[in-house]
Every structure is written in C-alpha cells, then in structure tokens.
Amino acid sequence: MSQQFKEVRNLEAISQTENNDSVEKQIEDDAETMAVANNQKFLAILKRSRQRQKTEGGISIEEMRQRLGLDD
Numbered sequence: 001m002s003q004q005f006k007e008v009r010n011l012e013a014i015s016q017t018e019n020n021d022s023v024e025k026q027i028e029d030d031a032e033t034m035a036v037a038n039n040q041k042f043l044a045i046l047k048r049s050r051q052r053q054k055t056e057g058g059i060s061i062e063e064m065r066q067r068l069g070l071d072d
Helices: 003-009 023-037 040-056 061-067
Strands: none
Touching: none
C-alpha cells in the first residue's frame, strides 16, 4: 500500500460539506481513486481495453442499452 494511501486512510472527518456529505466519505472516495489510479494491474487492463477499442471498435450506447434490456 502506498504511503499516500496510508496517510489518507488515517485522516478523520471533522466537518460536513455544504451538501452534508462527510469529509470522511470524501476521503474514502479519494483514497479509493488513488488506489485504483496506482494499481498497475488495473492500468494494464485499461490499456488493453483502449487498444482493443481502437482495433476492433465497440458498440453504441443504444446497442448496450438494448443488450441490457434498458430500452423503453
């Protein structure tokens, strides 16, 4: 675990934000973002996915909605 992540995990919430989300929740979200952004396995998956998208193409949002049964 990176030192930055350890430091962020050890912080405590001391106030509320305007929309009543606790600072602790924001810290958890930031820590999760940092963990994912620094995960080499995850970054490799993203890289492969982007390369595959370029070479093989993808599907439209409409097609994805249809496959998931989300069409109205």
